[in-house]
Amino acid sequence: MNKLPEDCIAKILSLTTIADVCRSSAVSRIFRSAAEFDNVWNHFLPSDFPAGFAAPAGLPTRKQLFFSLVHNPLLLNDAHLSFSLERKSGKKCYMMAARSLSIAWGNDKRYWQWITLPNTRFLEVADLIYVWWLEITGKINMSLLSDDTLYASYLVFKWDDTPYGFRQPVEASLVTEITDDDVQPSLVSLLQNPDTEESHCAAMRRDGWYEVELGHFFKRRGDMGEIEMSLKETNPFVKKGLILSGIEIRPMPHPTG
Secondary structure, eight states, X not given: OTTSOHHHHHHHHHTSOHHHHHHHHTTOHHHHHHTTOHHHHHXXXXXXXXXXXXXXXXXXXXXXXXXXXXXXXXXXXXXXXXXXXOTTTOOEEEEEEGGGSEETTTTOTTTEEEEOOTTXXXXXXXXXXXXXXXXXXXXXXXXXXXXXXXXXXXEEEEEEEEEESOSSOEEEEEEETXXXXXXXXXXXXXXXXXXXXXXXXXXXXXXXOXXXXXXXXXXXXXXXXXXEEEEEEOOSSOBEEEXXXXXXXXXXXXXXX
16 A cells, blocks of 8 residues: 555545544554645535635634644634634534524523633633523524534523522423424433433533534535524523533534444
């Protein structure tokens, strides 16, 4: 194999997976060199980028662009939407800032306040002072997403020093315009259960925030229309202490085994 020209090896690598390219780079010098070719990484980068996308400065190669988009989400839409790539597949990922969501009473200073926290993706997050009616809804166009991909959406949040009223389950739902089925909400917990990894409980993320799945869907080639994701809890008692970062949409992990 080492007798093949580097451009030929690069062509072969472009037909494999990102994991295969990274593993092959450790095999020999010629594989490592071929794995730097732009043709390889063009295969893993999206064929189309979202409106408003501009490649960060100082990234002369397509490989550097790929890993920059994996590790450093770009802000779009007046910094109310972030765009990134999943490391294993190169599929598109998005996160909608709290400011871009529909939040019941979200603009009423008696119930919610908008604050800035250090080391957060977006400039502002929403801090719940108190409500009886909690309802958070986000919408995104399916045309932004990668084709033939199983996606899930997640509410991303944390707690302030005085959380209250969230011991009961809340309703989560995800609806697309491509089906007329009556989608029933599922019950999820915003509390973390260390004894389970089930999707209906909150889980701690690497960035120190929590997330809970709102639902999942399969994006086929040609699918159009909006996806609506929501979280709702309307029982008449006080809820407070939730800090909302936004809603993230990313590919679901492939089952192992």
